[in-house]
Amino acid sequence: MNTHVKPDIPSGFVELLPEEQMEFDRLKAIIAKHYELHGFLRLETPCVERLNILLAKANEEDQKLIYGVDTLVDGKFKRQIPKIALPFDLTVPLARYVAQHCGGEIDFPFRRYQIDRVHRGERKQAGRFREFYQADIDVIGMGDLPLLHDAEMPAVIHGIFQEIGVAKYVIRMNNRKIHNGLFTHLQVPETYRAERSDEEGKPQEVVCSSLSVIDLLPKKGQEWVEREFQDGVGLSTDTVRKIMDFLSIEGSKDEVISSLRSFQFNERFDQGVNELDEVLGYMHSLDVPDDVYRIDLTITRGLNYYTGTVYETTLHGHESLGSVCSGGRFDDLAGLFCKQKLPGVGISIGLTRLFDHLLRHGAIEVGRKSPVEVIVFNMDASLRGDYFSLAAALRAAGISTEVYLVDRKIDRQTKYAVKKRIPYGIFMDAKRHTKSVCSIRNYDTGQEELVAIADVAQWLHPH
Amino acid sequence: MNTHVKPDIPSGFVELLPEEQMEFDRLKAIIAKHYELHGFLRLETPCVERLNILLAKANEEDQKLIYGVDTLVDGKFKRQIPKIALPFDLTVPLARYVAQHCGGEIDFPFRRYQIDRVHRGERKQAGRFREFYQADIDVIGMGDLPLLHDAEMPAVIHGIFQEIGVAKYVIRMNNRKIHNGLFTHLQVPETYRAERSDEEGKPQEVVCSSLSVIDLLPKKGQEWVEREFQDGVGLSTDTVRKIMDFLSIEGSKDEVISSLRSFQFNERFDQGVNELDEVLGYMHSLDVPDDVYRIDLTITRGLNYYTGTVYETTLHGHESLGSVCSGGRFDDLAGLFCKQKLPGVGISIGLTRLFDHLLRHGAIEVGRKSPVEVIVFNMDASLRGDYFSLAAALRAAGISTEVYLVDRKIDRQTKYAVKKRIPYGIFMDAKRHTKSVCSIRNYDTGQEELVAIADVAQWLHPH
Numbered sequence: 001m002n003t004h005v006k007p008d009i010p011s012g013f014v015e016l017l018p019e020e021q022m023e024f025d026r027l028k029a030i031i032a033k034h035y036e037l038h039g040f041l042r043l044e045t046p047c048v049e050r051l052n053i054l055l056a057k058a059n060e061e062d063q064k065l066i067y068g069v070d071t072l073v074d075g076k077f078k079r080q081i082p083k084i085a086l087p088f089d090l091t092v093p094l095a096r097y098v099a100q101h102c103g104g105e106i107d108f109p110f111r112r113y114q115i116d117r118v119h120r121g122e123r124k125q126a127g128r129f130r131e132f133y134q135a136d137i138d139v140i141g142m143g144d145l146p147l148l149h150d151a152e153m154p155a156v157i158h159g160i161f162q163e164i165g166v167a168k169y170v171i172r173m174n175n176r177k178i179h180n181g182l183f184t185h186l187q188v189p190e191t192y193r194a195e196r197s198d199e200e201g202k203p204q205e206v207v208c209s210s211l212s213v214i215d216l217l218p219k220k221g222q223e224w225v226e227r228e229f230q231d232g233v234g235l236s237t238d239t240v241r242k243i244m245d246f247l248s249i250e251g252s253k254d255e256v257i258s259s260l261r262s263f264q265f266n267e268r269f270d271q272g273v274n275e276l277d278e279v280l281g282y283m284h285s286l287d288v289p290d291d292v293y294r295i296d297l298t299i300t301r302g303l304n305y306y307t308g309t310v311y312e313t314t315l316h317g318h319e320s321l322g323s324v325c326s327g328g329r330f331d332d333l334a335g336l337f338c339k340q341k342l343p344g345v346g347i348s349i350g351l352t353r354l355f356d357h358l359l360r361h362g363a364i365e366v367g368r369k370s371p372v373e374v375i376v377f378n379m380d381a382s383l384r385g386d387y388f389s390l391a392a393a394l395r396a397a398g399i400s401t402e403v404y405l406v407d408r409k410i411d412r413q414t415k416y417a418v419k420k421r422i423p424y425g426i427f428m429d430a431k432r433h434t435k436s437v438c439s440i441r442n443y444d445t446g447q448e449e450l451v452a453i454a455d456v457a458q459w460l461h462p463h
Numbered sequence: 464m465n466t467h468v469k470p471d472i473p474s475g476f477v478e479l480l481p482e483e484q485m486e487f488d489r490l491k492a493i494i495a496k497h498y499e500l501h502g503f504l505r506l507e508t509p510c511v512e513r514l515n516i517l518l519a520k521a522n523e524e525d526q527k528l529i530y531g532v533d534t535l536v537d538g539k540f541k542r543q544i545p546k547i548a549l550p551f552d553l554t555v556p557l558a559r560y561v562a563q564h565c566g567g568e569i570d571f572p573f574r575r576y577q578i579d580r581v582h583r584g585e586r587k588q589a590g591r592f593r594e595f596y597q598a599d600i601d602v603i604g605m606g607d608l609p610l611l612h613d614a615e616m617p618a619v620i621h622g623i624f625q626e627i628g629v630a631k632y633v634i635r636m637n638n639r640k641i642h643n644g645l646f647t648h649l650q651v652p653e654t655y656r657a658e659r660s661d662e663e664g665k666p667q668e669v670v671c672s673s674l675s676v677i678d679l680l681p682k683k684g685q686e687w688v689e690r691e692f693q694d695g696v697g698l699s700t701d702t703v704r705k706i707m708d709f710l711s712i713e714g715s716k717d718e719v720i721s722s723l724r725s726f727q728f729n730e731r732f733d734q735g736v737n738e739l740d741e742v743l744g745y746m747h748s749l750d751v752p753d754d755v756y757r758i759d760l761t762i763t764r765g766l767n768y769y770t771g772t773v774y775e776t777t778l779h780g781h782e783s784l785g786s787v788c789s790g791g792r793f794d795d796l797a798g799l800f801c802k803q804k805l806p807g808v809g810i811s812i813g814l815t816r817l818f819d820h821l822l823r824h825g826a827i828e829v830g831r832k833s834p835v836e837v838i839v840f841n842m843d844a845s846l847r848g849d850y851f852s853l854a855a856a857l858r859a860a861g862i863s864t865e866v867y868l869v870d871r872k873i874d875r876q877t878k879y880a881v882k883k884r885i886p887y888g889i890f891m892d893a894k895r896h897t898k899s900v901c902s903i904r905n906y907d908t909g910q911e912e913l914v915a916i917a918d919v920a921q922w923l924h925p926h
Contacts (some may be wrong), residue, residue, distance in 0.1 A: 039865030439758030
């Protein structure tokens with residue numbers, strides 16, 4: 001009979017083994033390094049926000065995914081209606097933070113990054129996480145913010161994906177005003193009512209944005225999108241054909257821009273084209289290579305609050321993963337919280353999803369199982385003080401060092417070192433070694449060398 | 464009329480301004496560095512655990528503080544009884560993790576660190592946080608774990624507080640078996656019923672541990688403790704006097720150990736004294752200086768599951784803060800989750816409380832407001848490409864660089880740099896400079912120097 005509580009984590013939540021965690025941390029550190037090199041300030045907002053703040057900025061979809069939080073009385077929630085909840089993204093906490101501190105405590109343009117976990121009570125589904133890391137940068141202006149910042153985002157992202165180096169990638173860019181202009185020109189309504197299945201799979205009538213139909217193109221296919229525009233939004237076959245023709249415009253950035261310039265739709269459309277052209281020009285002067293970005297008119301990020309430039313990023317060979325890094329320009333970050341106009345532009349790497357996918361597809365491999373570079377074996381109780389002194393000297397030189405403290409046969413100790421993939425092992429015993437010398441085994445090559453104790457740090461980390 | 468949602472965070476939660484966050488991150492990085500130098504593996508458990516797991520390991524006090532988590536339907540909790548909740552410490556998730564993976568996925572002795580936020584729905588009170596960082600290390604053995612590990616904990620902690628360097632500190636140590644032996648000898652019952660005020664301040668009868676009365680000595684004073692032992696636990700005045708006399712034993716570690724050895728109580732007591740003596744001996748061979756630790760018989764950590772060595776750490780001049788780093792030895796980490804016997808020893812730094820206290824008392828000061836080392840001013844639109852190239856070269860050399868992108872008068876740009884306390888500013892304009900030279904201003908000294916573009920990185924970071 002098993003009376004134990006089963007030790008596992010809730011489904012949809014992620015936890016890594018130590019060797020996976022090390023690799024995850026490596027990617028996270030690359031991202032943080034690039035964000036800081038570009039002068040973004042690290043911010044950390046609490047794990048919970050007031051529910052009314054989250055609800056104020058959540059669209060209908062997001063609202064259904066919010067996890068409420070409250071203390072318990074006799075195992076039940078104290079209140080039916082929670083006051084606090086787990087944020088579903090890092091943008092709402094940013095908006096609240098900037099509104100709270102924009103009276104002089106922070107400086108504009110405010111450049112912040114946050115790498116943190118967010119929570120969404122998603123339906124159980126492969127590849128959907130209920131807790132996941134986002135790695136966000138945003139620049140927030142007070143009153144205005146030049147388009148140069150829209151070009152800066154891909155430049156930062158380029159540096160990161162280049163260093164991660166797992167795959168070729170392309171940052172696909174567009175401008176929301178182009179679609180808004182097109183839809184106005186074609187008299188497409190902004191929203192329409194459609195049937196969607198809810199969390200339990202029951203059909204439910206919901207209000208959808210017409211723009212977001214385009215976002216479903218890669219997932220649902222061309223036929224579905226055409227049918228949805230016709231039967232859902234209620235467009236004529238002629239209008240649908242015009243939209244689909246428009247979305248199929250492809251080519252180099254100059255070709256696409258010149259195709260776009262040939263349309264005579266309206267001022268909004270032209271403004272979108274001009275902005276896109278200007279941003280791409282800045283990216284060129286920021287030395288972002290031509291082959292890592294392109295215009296993609298099928299990108300709208302329709303569910304979000306973007307008003308200009310939009311980005312998505314796909315990895316070659318990992319298209320099924322969808323966008324690993326998305327974002328855009330918004331006119332008004334915090335209008336719900338303060339009267340100041342705070343335009344901004346930001347981009348977010350979906351770190352958990354990216355890492356999970358790359359790991360499962362063998363695109364990244366876990367290596368060492370421990371930060372330890374060298375282990376000092378416990379061969380002779382009388383030398384313990386010497387083991388500790390050597391370890392202290394190595395740590396002072398920045399070398400992660402473990403002393404094996406348990407009394408075990410040396411075979412069992414070396415097995416532990418091999419299993420944890422510790423690169424070097426140090427043997428000191430009273431028989432083989434004088435107090436000033438030890439043997440260091442390199443577990444990669446299998447070779448062992450006699451090294452003077454005073455030289456071990458230098459031997460391991462030659463300058 | 465103000466129709467804005469008020470932008471603030473829930474009370475009891477902590478959020479820092481960017482310059483405070485930088486200082487907090489510096490402390491956190493020192494802790495993580497030392498933990499890794501000693502070969503502890505970083506672990507990250509999810510923000511939530513199954514509620515039944517938390518309840519299984521929570522004492523009565525902890526249970527009342529658990530935050531339940533559930534999704535919402537029409538703004539109300541979907542369930543009355545949550546399935547998941549926010550952990551109140553990092554030890555329960557560790558126990559669950561080790562039990563879950565002890566069948567070969569992790570290696571023993573398992574050395575892990577976790578620096579993460581935990582949550583407790585505490586009553587509002589000065590200095591009490593509902594969300595706070597703990598920085599934990601634990602070593603978990605399979606079957607057994609030698610006492611040397613008990614000595615390793617203070618050695619790691621010593622390195623950290625030495626590097627943080629804000630105050631002298633003392634690690635106060637004791638062994639639970641000593642108190643257990645004493646209480647058995649004096650026939651003190653393990654628990655007693657006492658009246659305590661609940662979350663709303665109403666009196667409530669609760670079961671208390673007799674040991675934890677001793678823990679209240681620094682907070683409630685000697686008189687209260689004596690009265691509680693007499694009226695609460697129901698001890699005779701003679702027994703109370705014996706306990707108080709015992710707790711007042713002080714002196715060097717040798718003096719205290721020899722006082723303890725003079726008692727003839729029972730085997731358990733002697734075992735506690737022997738263990739304490741052995742651990743202190745190992746600490747000496749680990750080069751922990753004599754003046755940073757001492758035996759303190761008033762330390763019991765009575766509310767916790769410790770069975771041997773116990774630690775508390777106080778900072779000189781900051782005694783009101785209480786212990787900033789506590790922990791101990793436990794016989795059985797995960798008996799509720801698996802049949803393996805997993806003894807361990809661990810210690811935890813209360814990072815949020817420590818940081819908050821040091822900041823409010825001026826013991827640490829915030830410095831720079833940004834990671835940026837140098838800002839390139841936007842003086843001439845025609846040179847923008849040159850600004851970007853220089854910035855890219857500096858970033859490649861590991862120098863955090865910002866290019867001022869907004870078109871503003873140079874006065875406003877330099878004001879921004881000064882406000883953000885960026886140490887260096889680079890001026891390049893077509894009039895004053897040829898393309899190969901710029902001026903660098905050092906904002907600390909106010910001096911400006913002409914430097915060749917090719918030499919800027921070297922000038923800023925001389926090797």
